[in-house]
Amino acid sequence: MSRYSLSPLAQEDLVEIRDYYLRTRGSIAARKVLVEFVKTFRSLAKTPGMGHTREDLAERRPVLFWPVRDYVIVYRAAPRLIEIVTIVHRSRDIPAVLKRT
Numbered sequence: 001m002s003r004y005s006l007s008p009l010a011q012e013d014l015v016e017i018r019d020y021y022l023r024t025r026g027s028i029a030a031r032k033v034l035v036e037f038v039k040t041f042r043s044l045a046k047t048p049g050m051g052h053t054r055e056d057l058a059e060r061r062p063v064l065f066w067p068v069r070d071y072v073i074v075y076r077a078a079p080r081l082i083e084i085v086t087i088v089h090r091s092r093d094i095p096a097v098l099k100r101t
Contacts, residue, residue, distance in 0.1 A: 002045040004075075006084045009101060013087040017071070033069065040068050041084060048077035057094045061101070074098065 006014070014037065021030035044050055044066060051064030051073075063085055066073045070090050076083045088097050 002048065002080060002082070004041045004045040004082045004084055006041075007086065007101070009086045010084040017087065037068060037073075037087070040066065040073060041082075044073070044075060044077075044084075045082050048079065048082050051075065051077070054094075057098065059095070059098075061098060063098070074101075 014034065017037075018030050018034055021033050049064070051066040053063075054065050057065070062076060063074050064077055066075070067090075068087075072088050072090055072094065074085045074088065074094075076085060085101050086097060088094050
């Protein structure tokens with residue numbers, strides 16, 4: 001069975017996303033978006049190559065990208081365990097965020 005793990009940065013990202021949805025749309029919307037992310041993490045773990053590369057954003061980092069709503073999930077793929085590196089809003093400077101990883 002394939003699994004996923006969240007980096008500390010990705011955990012912080014999810015908390016920020018949840019808090020944003022709580023403030024702007026309420027608890028039901030916040031719960032719904034978190035469920036959507038978890039379902040996506042599970043899908044990515046089952047099919048680790050599902051994402052796409054972005055050398056223009058990731059340079060030489062071995063990461064893949066997958067969109068969810070207005071966000072991009074950045075993850076490292078492996079056959080038995082993928083690591084969710086970060087979850088970035090599309091409007092942010094993704095290369096700058098990736099330099100923190």
